Amino acid sequence: MKMSGGVEWGLHCCVVLSGAGAPVTAAKLAELHDVSQSYLAKQLQLLSRAGLVRSTLGQSGGYVLTRAANEITVLDVVEAIDGVQPAFRCTEVRQRGPMAVPAERCDTPCPIARTMDSADRVWRESLRRVTIADLIADVNRTTPPEILAGAREWLRA
């Protein structure tokens, strides 16, 4: 089981985008993080399609967050890039084979599926509790101030 690597990039981009007042191009975001420019563009498209960022076209275009940082949760980004489909999918094994349970007797979902769904819910709930603003606060607290100022300046140039 593996989450798409683009989730990490997307979260970093949201943090950076929140700090910059002006639109930032995909190329700049890719260079800042030292990741593939073409592939990051794809992830940004997913964020855009989910309505988390807005892209402005033209010469001085780029990406901007559509809401305040404390209105965007980590779960929003995860679901935008990795999808909303839960990791476990019940294939209704009990309805197959020589001892199959007829479909009309399966009113309640399989206990295995219920267990997995419950775990999936608490996982998502945990991610929903953390916002981009929380991440920013943590970053501001743990990274050297000169680097923060340097990045801000580098983005402007």
Added chain:
Amino acid sequence: MKMSGGVEWGLHCCVVLSGAGAPVTAAKLAELHDVSQSYLAKQLQLLSRAGLVRSTLGQSGGYVLTRAANEITVLDVVEAIDGVQPAFRCTEVRQRGPMAVPAERCDTPCPIARTMDSADRVWRESLRRVTIADLIADVNRTTPPEILAGAREWLRA
């Protein structure tokens, strides 16, 4: 993000194995669940390697659980088949690019990684709370008794 489909099979097998008093062959388990025999064998091997089941060779061999059903958690099966590696892996993006944070200043893990790890922990904790015995109790409550008896008889034959 997608969990291995073998997890579902493995859990069903554990439930069946707990009900049968004698060893059950991989072929019988595959036929009962109507899944690929060769591939199910692979999943059973993983369970065996993790110490959840014990295989006995020879003419009347098969698989047996090594512990009582209430001593095996769903998480045990998930980790045996799907692996223990968390879905999110931090690639230390902050240490890359023109504004990289030097490694010696990164004493605390990235806040993004901490958020993901926390969610992963509650997910695993949720799965750890449910045992095979719980699943069996649920199955016994929700499936028609004649089918349960039929399956028990079918296994014996």
Added chain:
DNA sequence: AGAATCTCGGACAACAGTTATCCGAATTTG
């Protein structure tokens, strides 16, 4: 005791989904 029979176990291919890349079309700014 020996041989047949049946089992598990690991090695070996096919498939799918993810990762990564590129280029043309559409759009805004200067």
Added chain:
DNA sequence: CAAATTCGGATAACTGTTGTCCGAGATTCT
């Protein structure tokens, strides 16, 4: 009108999952 920029799809490489096979090992019957 020209330059710069984003968006979307089409396309290749790659990793991991899915699926299949045959050999090694053990038990049972004669």
